[in-house]
Amino acid sequence: EVVAGAPGFARAWALLAAARSYALRSFTNERPNVTRASVVEAAQTALRLDPNCGAAYMALSGLEAFASYGAREALNSKALAVSPNDPEILMVCANLACRVGRAREAREHAIQAHHIAPLAAVTAFYSVAMLEFAGRHKESSQLWTDLTRRFPDVDYIWLGALSVAAAYGDWDHFDAIVSRLSARGPSSGCARRAAAVGQPEMASRRP
Numbered sequence: 001e002v003v004a005g006a007p008g009f010a011r012a013w014a015l016l017a018a019a020r021s022y023a024l025r026s027f028t029n030e031r032p033n034v035t036r037a038s039v040v041e042a043a044q045t046a047l048r049l050d051p052n053c054g055a056a057y058m059a060l061s062g063l064e065a066f067a068s069y070g071a072r073e074a075l076n077s078k079a080l081a082v083s084p085n086d087p088e089i090l091m092v093c094a095n096l097a098c099r100v101g102r103a104r105e106a107r108e109h110a111i112q113a114h115h116i117a118p119l120a121a122v123t124a125f126y127s128v129a130m131l132e133f134a135g136r137h138k139e140s141s142q143l144w145t146d147l148t149r150r151f152p153d154v155d156y157i158w159l160g161a162l163s164v165a166a167a168y169g170d171w172d173h174f175d176a177i178v179s180r181l182s183a184r185g186p187s188s189g190c191a192r193r194a195a196a197v198g199q200p201e202m203a204s205r206r207p
Helices: 010-026 036-049 054-061 069-082 087-099 103-116 121-133 137-150 155-167 171-182 189-197 200-205
Strands: none
Touching (some): 010 036, 010 054, 036 054, 054 087, 069 087, 087 103, 087 121, 121 137, 121 155, 137 171, 155 171
16 A cells, blocks of 8 residues: 555565565465565565665565575675664574574674664564573573563563573573563463463473
């Protein structure tokens, strides 16, 4: 609707390309009219209107296979070169750097994204998650708790805190998080997942 009403709006074309790219990867059978060519067309339109539209390169990177690290990184680098202060692009770059083992670089991108958008839950999550991936659990442990307090309604932050506590066998911390999470009520999908983790079959993992 936006590109139909404002065909000269590059960002809208980039977002359309990103939406199509996501649909193509995740809902292929449900979106038969979404094709690779339609993603490329929207992204190229965005870049023709604004060569500095990094989001268009991000949409194109979504067409690459997960293991095509070189191709994805090439597009990430183009996106970052033209849009160095886009927090979404920085987080995508952090994600890929983390996956190929460049933890320090991933952390730097995540911190920059958080500095640019400090009120966004997702950038806060990335800044702590990338610290975790760098093996600095002692530093990140309290930060997870801080995030759950700052963003009490964001389930993926609670799940991140729980997953990390369980991975390190920090069951006292895990139980404390579950206790606070339970106060949100049984309607929370996150609370149900936490309850599942606490089932008897998990007891063998505890000391």
